[in-house]
Structure formats: structure tokens, C-alpha cells
Amino acid sequence: MKGRFLLLGQISHTFTKEMIDKMTYFYEDNTERGPQGAIFRARTDNAVITAYRSGKVLFQGKNPAEEAAIWIGFTNETTEQVTSKESKPQTKKSFHPPSNFYTNSHIGSDESGTGDYFGPVTAAAVYVEASQIDTLKKLGIQDSKAINDHTIIKLATKIAEMKIPYSSMVIPNDKYNEFQRKGWTQGKMKAMIHQGVIDSLLNKLGPVHSAGILIDQFCQPPVFINHISREGKTLAPNTYFITKAETHSIAVATASVIARYRFITEMDKISDMVGMPILKGASNKVDQQIAQIIERHGREILPNIAKVHFANTEKAEKYL
């Protein structure tokens, strides 16, 4: 039976002080009594993690590689951040991409539809080569929120013509409402769809020259990692997070255009289905439109076309 034990491997890796601080913070709720000289010991579904003062961290148990992968992807970052003992470590800075990142070939991801009552959540991940950056900039690619629908469709066509590799996904409304009912926050759904499009694109690409992956940040990176690792996913190596990423990265801006394009396409399908042009956003006008749709099709249509936990569902009642 000796061979069995070989399956239960262990991984040892030495981390910087900043990484150890980050890990201490991340595993805060899962710690248990550790051996002498350990900074902490924590237990997750994947592994038992023991961090030592030397910077050495041991991942042992069922799935140590998966647990270690959460952290090993970040080790080649440069950060001069000093964390005092009193304050919790700020994770923001160390997840930032290196300064030469944006002018090199890289992957970017973004999502769409999260603030709209009607329609799904969509996301896209895009791989942009260094040589394509200028062409994409000249097309006028920027944050999709600043571009009207007509231009989004034109840009999406141009991106397709350039044969830029990408992956996109949709969380249809019925799925969204199901996830929501079982306790997933919108943040968790966003994390899962971001990682979903990234994994799918990485698969499609195979080995390519890339400076890494940039995610348009919508929550603290450790929270993102927590969301995906609970569903058995891990962050790819060299994944970075930054807010307003589309203003720095053409790959994220391109991803935002494709995600928006898919959202618009799905909204058109819903408009056809209900027989009226469906409104974007979550304003009072949306409340009135919900009432119209209920009158025409009944309440039972809503879970298939809308994010029903939004306050709009309730507010529509006064128009009925």
C-alpha cells in the first residue's frame, strides 16, 4: 500500500515576507495550532498549509499543488510594500502588473451586464499581441461603457476580422437566479465567469508568449481567489488585478467591448421574445417596463429574462 502515500504529496516553497503576510490574512479563518516556529498553520479542503519564519511554506495533504498554485503564480511580482504588524496587509499593490506589462503581449478580461436588471452577465478574455496594440488603439477601442451600442457592434466586427483570440461566456438569467438562490453573491458569479473565460482562452491558446493576465478588479484579489478556489478553480500563473484596467490595458478594453457585444446580442433576443425593445440599466423606467411585461406575459417570464433579486422586481408592483 506504500504507493498510495505517494499520491499524498507535499510542496515546499519559499515566499517573501509580503506574501507570507498576505497568506496569513487569507487563511485567518482557517488556522489551527501549528508546530513550534510556525507563523501559522491552516487547513483547507485541498491541503494543510504551514508557514515558517524562514519564509518556507509547506503544502501537504490531498491536493497540495492546487493550494500552492494560488500563491506561486504571484511570486515574480515586484513589491516594495512594507506592512506594519498592527495593520492588515494591503494586498492591492502586490497584485499590480509590472510596469512593462501593458506594452507587451498579454491577456485581459472584463464582464458586462452586472448592473442591468434585464439580461445575463457576460464576460470575455482576450489575448493581444504586442504588435496589435497600436492597431487596436487606432480603432478607438476603450472602455465599453463609454461607447454606444452601434459602435460596439462595429468594433466587435473589426476585432473578429483581426482574428484576435478570445473566449466569451454568458450566465443566462435562469442560471444566474439559481446561483443567487443558493447563496452566491454577484461578486462570486463575476469571479467564476472571469476565471471561466480566462481558463477557456488559455486552453485555446496553448503555449504563447505572454506577460500575464490582467483582470479588471471588482473585489480584493484574495476574495477573488477565495471565490474560485471554493469551486475547485485556481488562478493561472502571473494573474494581476487593477481597477479601471481598461484605461491601461488594451486587452482589457478589447475584452470589455466583446463582453458588451455579447450582452447586447442577448438583450436583442430578449426584446424579440417579449415583443418590445428591452431597457438597459435599473432605473424607474425599468420598473415600468417590468409591469408591462408582467401584464403581457405573466410573472413567470421574469426569472428567464431578469436578475430577479434586484429591487426593481418589488418596485414594479406599484405600476400594476
Ligand code: MN
Ligand atoms: Mn469591468
